[in-house]
Amino acid sequence: MLFTIRSLSYTYGQSPVLEEVSLDLQAGTFYGVLGPNGSGKTTFLDLLSGHKQPSTGNIRFRDRDLQEFSKRELAREIALVPQDYALSFPFRVEEIVLMGRYPHLPRFAAPSRPDLDLVAQALEQTGTAALRNRYITDLSGGEKQRVIFARALAQQTPVLLLDEATSNLDVKHGLQLLQLARRRNREDGSTILAVFHDVNQAACFCDVLLFFKQGRLVHCGPTAHVLTAQTLQSVFEVQARVFFEPELRARQVVFKPPETPELEASPEPDNDESLYTLEKAQAP
């Protein structure tokens, strides 16, 4: 088991942010994390990446307590694409992406040829190669986000955490980056844990969905099982219709805006085609 999480809680000051989360995360699975604002999704990622320490409960990573790992060991295992990033200083794009190699390099070592190749490859894959000599501070929000994504790719970790990594991006670039993450997942067996706001993107890419609400893990399971109108109603408190989209081979959702006529009741979609995900991912 990659992560074994037991009665994980995190309290900030007096207020609980995460409460009693227990869960197993398997290697090689694409996980989607969904939930309303302030439901503890980002904190969950911060606890997994070791940035925050649990108030109670524990996380075991590769059968060792997460806190036993040094920061550098963890940075060679887990990469994070944050949603808010401070970029006050004019580093060049290439320098930023090269920082992804730092956890693999001794303190005063210059990057080797393979390091530079990985950087070039990451720039290429994210479509930012043309920006390599530009200052990060001069880029648009979407360009910055792709550069940060390139850094996480260059970090070459078996686990990739995406914290709303595509929320600043247009549809094309957003899908492109998620496709890159999926390719890592399918070809290298990387584990992806991505926080989404867009339920349909999550449904399209994720094997397993985790739903958080008010700091608790309320639903969790293969996308084809948990992504239902009832789940969405209970988590987001909105009415939705869930249907199977054959071309995507995935479930998709339409939401009903408040104060509009009731959605036509539709039967829950058949799982026959989307069941393929079940082979990869099993609910813990």
Next chain:
Amino acid sequence: MPSHQSRPARTFLLLAVLGAALPSAIVVASGMGYVSIPLWTVIKVIAAGISGQESALEKFQELYLTVVFDVRLPRILTAAAVGSGLALSGVVFQGLLLNPLADPYTLGVSAGAAFGASLALLLNVTLFGQYTVAVFAFAGASLTLAAVIFLSSSAGGVSSNNLILSGVIVTAILSAGISFFKYLAQERVSVIVFWLLGSFASSTWTDAGLTWLLTAAGFAVFLYFGRDLNLLCLGGRTASSLGVDPFKVRLILLLTGSCLAAACVSVSGIIGFVGLLVPHMMRSITGPDHYRLLPASLLVGGILLLGADTVTRSLLPAEVPIGVLTALIGGPFFCVIFRKRQMAL
């Protein structure tokens, strides 16, 4: 990739030029002053003084030996060390606080030092002989720093906004205290005012040695954490995901930077703008990478403050307090840079 070859080459060239400029500036400045000494003679005098072969000098040059070694060099070397130290800690504070407008005094180090020094001057304490004021200044700065870090630390560690805010609050309180001391001092107020304005006039070899030692030590610590500092510039969360313990490294660097700034303030008084301006200027030339920015700022900070001190010591008709001079030159200069940047956006 040409960028990877040309950039170190350019940085190397810059550092080589600056590295030659600092000793040259020290030698040139040694010849300037009330007694003007020709350049070649200065070089001979310094060589004789260092090698101990004073007999090689002609009779009239022995006076120069005293002027250069007892009067000028301690002052020149202290000014250069303080300039370097302030510039270095400015670099580190700007990086740590994610704010290109931060300086070594942002966390109240200067106010703390000024408070300590004013107290010693007001009460006429002579506990540590001639170093009493410096010791009080250093203690004031350290206590202030401890208070600011305590104030700003929360459950999630120390955040840069909290640090800046706490620094502002504590500075405001201490400034009121200093004003009160000045009021109490009545006719002796001039002693406090002169100390606060900053001066190298009474610098000794001990001052020079101590400040260079601390500047060198600070430089070593900063370089050791240079890569971590680069990562911390991208925020604590990012740094953490790239293998840095943000809490630990921030604390080490904050303490080192503040101690360095406190030491500089305690030997020279409050000298503004060097710690703000030099890192700013250098960053636009070397880029924000600390392996390049730190050595460049060290050298330029030293050259600039030494230059400013030489101007006030030997060129101006009356000696202007160095803190006033740096603010008078640095302030408008900073306005120009700042305005240029605003227009470029």
